[in-house]
Amino acid sequence: MVDTIVFIVAAVICLSGAFGVILARNPVHAALMLVMTLFGIAVQFVALEAHFLAAVQVIVYAGAIVVLFLFVIMLLGIDVSQSLEIGAMQSQKIAAFGFSGAGLAILGFLVNRVDNAATGRPPVGGAINDRTTNVSQLAGTLFDDYVYAFELTSVLLVIAVIGAVVLARKPTRAQVEAGGESEGSDA
Amino acid sequence: MEVTESWYLVLGALLFIIGGTGLLIRRNPLVMLMCVELMLNGVNLTFVAFSRMFSDIRGQTVVFFVLVVAAAEVVVGLGLVVAILRRQPEATADDLNVLKG
Amino acid sequence: MLAQLTNFEAPSVDWWILAPQMILVGGALLILLLTSLSIRKIPSWVSTLIAFAAGLATFVVAMFLWYDVQDHGARSTLAGALGLDGFSLFFTVLTALGVMLTTLIGDAYGSRERMAAPEFNALLLCAATGAIVMAAANDLIVMFIGLESLSIGLYVMAAMHLGRKVAQEAAMKYFILGAFSSAFFLYGIALVYGATGSTSLTHIQSATLTLEVRGTPPELLFVGMALIIVGVAFKVAAAPFHFWAPDVYQGAPSPVTGFMASVAKAAGFAALLRIFFVALPGEVTEWAPIFSGLAILTLIVGAVMAIMQNDVKRMLAFSSVGHAGYVLVAVTTGTAEGLASALFYLFTYTFMVIGSFAVISLIGWNDGHDIGRYEGLARRRPLVALAMTVFILGQAGVPFTSGFIAKFYVIQAAVDDELYAMAVVAMVAAVVGAFMYLRIVMTMWSRDVEAVDAPPLAVSWTTGLALFATVAVTLVYGFIPQSLIGFVRDAVPQLVAGG
Structure with missing residues (x-):
């Protein structure tokens, strides 16, 4: 209850x-x-x-x-x-309807079908057990099955750091001139 | 009524749908980014519900990676927003310089 | 509590499998370290050289591993998260070549447009790492992180020209839709996990065999597969998920567009092929119809929309959509020959498209890419025009170029699998698409033009080298495709469970 x-x-x-x-x-x-x-x-x-x-x-x-x-x-x-606004994509509204319609269809299926499935299914591995804590179990899989994914997130973070540095920089005059957008015309 | 895992799956799917619809109907990039977060949270809930269903801890571990990806996406997305808006006052300042001499 | 930690046994590491990624990331870190630690300003060619060397080293290591795999078989490392097989090495080679060519083109472009060279090259190397991981991953989560490394790297690279607002707005659009599609891909992974109980491709493959036994509703796996397809279809710009492509291809710096159209597209297909051909071959009757619908729509949209453009970059964007359609035809077959033809197509297309965007980067000063700029190019710079002609004719599929063999191979694979309707659509799309390609060629070689008001075209030796290499590959594999066909036939994906 x-x-x-x-x-x-x-x-x-x-x-x-x-x-x-x-x-x-x-x-x-x-x-x-x-x-x-x-x-x-x-x-x-x-x-x-x-x-x-x-x-x-x-x-x-x-x-x-x-x-x-x-x-x-x-x-x-x-x-x-x-x-703040960004330009609309082609037929964005139609896409929104299509998306939510398709999503609701999936949802209806989930309500119907999943409940009676998967009960009594044996765990494939890394089973949750009561003897160790949630944290140590998580750590166990993080550094065993998913250790490569864990290392790879470092690449992702390096990219995010470089990206933030690049994008936060002010454009120099030379860059604006090379960009070819005549100053003041469209800005 | 007893709460089963599929209730969580339905909630996750609903969050995913609301987030996706919001992303398509809104124009404000900041809000669109928040909608992406909603979608990813719906997925997270799905993973954890399946994890409980199978008594398999790996479904929970996956959520960590989603978290890192979401953080990286937000950093770059907000960086882009700032970069676009930076150009506006910058151009005006240049104009003034040009006019002066 | 500490006693529990001693029970932990770390998975074994095979450093050779990790070597390509480690070289690329190492190169990126070296560039960043040198740039940030040096007192004097480092000339831009240093970072280009490091990135090129990293690409070359990856290529050499991958070729070495290729012969090792052919002799001793596939293997995997780190609890089966990452595989080493002909397939992953094929894409490692492709990515390494793409990186080398892009650094060469980016060098001249970067100095003309004042783009920050160290950050460009570091991001290029990190994104390429993601691409390689997508092709080599044996686990859907690893694949997802690879996909995100590639995509986030590309979002930043697309916005890297700080002087152009158009580029940044295009990048914003690309970013929003990319994040949207990543969420689809991830939700698909979640549902596949729910259907099979694992994210590891090896487990998924064995679990699909016993779905009925365990009472899993088959629709769960089906919806998961469909969402994964939608997620990747966005990334490879397949219709109806292509609408970001023209704006983004036009707005992004030309070398980045070349990389996007070649390596990023190839990596997306690598992920699709690995998931569907290797982990879910038993469900081919479920997923083949989705791919055939996508393929036909993509072919039609790519061919028809390209005709209506006047901007060369937008033309090539739609042409790139069309090329994704041919690869999708090959994917639909689900046969070994279809797989080989898809790889052949991706390999040859990589060179043609990077070459085309190298020429575009030369001509598109001030970010103008109207077709009028190409008028009489043959008279001003005959060699550049000749190179562009080879790329364009190759993409149109004219005989004696690698593009012809690639299209022929794909259609043959479709006919062998009795997909006659798709083969016909593919051929018609090739004919319709040829109109647009011929228009570019005619414009370049037209004789009666007044002098175009243009600054003299400076072709740096790096861009020249890239153009020479791409033209050579396009022509050589057009005349003697046998060696490449042997290469793609040996590039078989295999699943090896982790020890």
Whole structure:
């Protein structure tokens, strides 16, 4: 009974936050709504016995990534970040309908079919057991099955660092001239 | 009613759909980036639900990698937003210089 | 608590399998270290040289490993996360060649457009690492991280020309759609994990055999596969997921566009081929129809839309969509011969497209790529025009170029598999597409033109070398394709479980 109530409350928090993100006009509100969703998911993680992930979810996602968003919004100023727009893609609205339709179809299938499947299936490996803690089990797979993926994330982070440095640089005059956009014409 | 894993799968799918729809209907790159985060969180929830279903810890380990990827994407995406907006005042300053002499 | 740690046994490492990635990442780190630690400003050719050397070393190591694999068989390392087989080495060689050519072209472009050379080359090497990982991964999560390394590297590279707002807006568009498609790919992985209980390709392969026994709904795997296909279709610019391609190809710096159209596309197909031909061959009746639909649509869109463009970069963007269609035809067959023809196509296309964008980077000063600029190119710079003609005719599939053999090989594989309708569409698309290619060639060789108001075309020796190499490869494999056909037939993907 408690499980059901926890699930429903957390799910409502998640979904209202998600709708808030896509409907809020002000990006600051959207970012705060995102925190709400992330918090709801952290609750679901606890319910699914992924305790360490729940902590990481709050610390890294809500604590670092959303703060990064807010920081950039502050850097740009609320007015600028609210009026920010990129050009529409071809037939974007149709794509949105197609996407949500297809998504709901998948959803209907999930509701119907998955429930009775996969019960009593033997674990393939790295089984969750009660003798060791969640953290040490995670560490075990992180440095065994997924050790290469773990090392590879360092390449990803190097790319992100170079990218941030490159993109944060101001264009020099020579670059603007080489770019061929005559000054002031379209900017 | 008992909460089964498929409830979590449905919630994950819903988050994925809401995020994807939001990405397609909004024009603001900052909000679009947040929609990507919503989609990735839906996937995370799916992974953890399957992990519980199979009693297989690796489904949870995957979430770490998604987290790193999401962080890297956000850094580059926000960098692009800043880079695009940097050009605006920059061009005006250049114009002033040109006019002066 | 510490006692538990002593039970941990780290997976064994085969350093040779990791060598190509380590050389590339090492090169990138060396460039970054030198640039940031040196007191005086380092000339831009130093980073180009390091990146080229890293590409060359990767090529040499990959060829060495190739003969090793042919003699001793495939193997895997790090708990089976990364495989070493003919297939992964084929793409390692392809990526290394792509890196070498792109550094050569990027050197002259970078100094003309004042693009930061060290960052460009470091990002190129990191992105190439991602491409190699995609082809070699034996685990979907490793493949995903490889895909992201490649994509995020490319987002930044597309925006690297800081002086051009158009480039950055195109990069933003590319980034948003790329992140969207990555989320699809990842959700597909999650559903495949739900259907099979693992992200390792070896386990997925064995789990698909016992799906019914374990009572997994088959639709779960099917939806997962479909989402993975959609995710990769965005990356390889297959219709109807191609709409970012023209804007991004046009906006990105030309050397980056060349890399995007060749190595990134090849890596996307490598991921598709590895997942579907190796891990899910038993589900071929499920996934082949999806690919055939994509292939036909892609061929039509690529051929028809290319005709309507007046910007050479946009033309080649749609032509690149069309080329993805031919490779998809080869993928649809699901046969060994189809696989070989797909690899042949990707190999030859890499050289033609990098060569084309090398010429475009020469002509596109001030970021103008209107076809009018190519008028009378043959009179001003006959050798450049000749090289461009070879690339364009090669992409059109004219005999005695490698492009002809590639198209012929793909269509033959489709006919062998009794996919007659697709073979017909592919041939018609080739004829329609030829119109656009011939228009470029006619413009270049037209005689009656007034003097074009253009700065003299400076061809640096690095770009010249790249042009010479790409023309040579295109022509040589057009006349004697046997050695390359042998190479692609030996590039078989294999799964080896981790020890």
